[in-house]
Amino acid sequence: MSDLLLRLEGLEVVYHRVITAVQGVSLDVPQGGIVALLGTNGAGKTTTLRAISGFIGLDDARVTEGAIHYRGERIENLAPHRITARGIALVPERSKVFENLTIAENLEAVVTRRGANRRQLVDSIYALFPALARLRAREAGYLSGGERQMLAIGSALACAPDLLLVDELSQGLAPVVVEELMDQILRVRVELGTTVLLVEQNAHIALEVADYGYVMENGRIVLDGTPERLRAHADIQEFYLGAGGGQRRRSYREVKQYRRSRRWYG
Template identity: 65%
Template sequence: MSDLLLSVEQVEVVYHDVVTAVQGVNLTARAGQIVCLLGSNGAGKTTTLRAISGFIGLDHARVTGGRIVFAGEDIANAAPHICARAGIALVAERDKVFEQLSVRENLEIGMVAGKTGSQAAGGDRLDLKGIYRFFPELERLTGRQAGFLSGGERQMLAIGSALLTSPRLLLIDELSLGLAPVVVERLAAALTDIRDALGITILLVEQNANIALSIADYGFVMENGRIVLDGDAGRLLAHGDIQEFYLGQGAAAGERRSYRAVKQYARKRRWYG
């Protein structure tokens, strides 16, 4: 298990000292893996992601139990910029780009930030050219103010800018949110390329299980603040519950139900059916 990059062990996050958002979450990611975290709204995916990237501290929340071990160090409750410098880059759901800065300046911000993960570990530093290789669109737009970019371009810029901090772990919250399917496919392909070329570990939080599982190696499913299912992406994709709930195939098609409800229904069917 020497290539274990991130391991979240029995983590519990409490907001305002009162509300428990996630409890006993266990999650691991190995170097060079694409891991996805699935779940419906309010399942605790984003909280988990924010706990890893240190952002819960800004939202009056704390990790009150368990450990978050990244590259051998416990980073639970560290400040966001400390996590970023340790080599964790986050592409958040909302704050994606600096709208008043140009595309180029946005990218350079990542490099400005200096001494981070893979560089500290002696790896090659990525430069603007490297980013343009993955996203040629950005090269055309280099002088454009980022506030004027389209949703897809923003997402590319956000990923590019995050990559320039030379992370070892890239966290992406809702890659597909509000984007056209064709753009999402393009981005998903780019993520695979990035992983293959740079050896970066990617943790993807998604509602769109199909896209996520198609590029991921391993997947976790969250429900009500707990991990309820995990396994290789291929096996998850074939799993009956996933198909019923997330992919809308089978019995529950057309009606969204929680994972737990689906399980209960399945159990009942076994007992009484």
């Protein structure tokens, strides 16, 4: 399939040779798409993104089964710099920026892919994030949470990726800031043509921008579909979209059983 950029096929990831964190995960990311990978804490989302970007090697983990196909080539267990060179960039969870460097210096510190026009790229990043342009001489340590995330996205984009992996952009940020960041993700796709795989615990906001979503639990995909279908899914509503908020989050399976028994007894 020519319009498929990334395909995970039966992916299994094992930490320290004994802890299986991801099991039999298959998912497709079409060229130009925005795909959401949803799930609660510990589901295996970060592990999946770090497997794609090659960073699991640094965490003493390996892909032990299955395959990661990128542009039709196998890339599982390659070194991170080789994966970046092929056009995949990660915005990590709790994004890392160089706090003692200015915004401009942070963007300069990124190794851009061979063949990319660095100057043009940085200009387009400033156009996408006017706040970064305005604050370019400010040290990253003084930025707000939202501005830091913008810089983290900008730094990943400075690699000139074709596929951007984004891990929990919304974590710890106010809803209006998150909305602005999601708008910017949409603009990244439109203006730079970048494909996005977006990991989120916050299903609400991820399904607003994604074309397709997968729900992960205990290292496996338990559900997938269009945002319309996922939003309409009763279990998703109850479990991920905040119905009964504040309570302990039950597993998807528990909710299913719960719904079944409730239907039974009225």
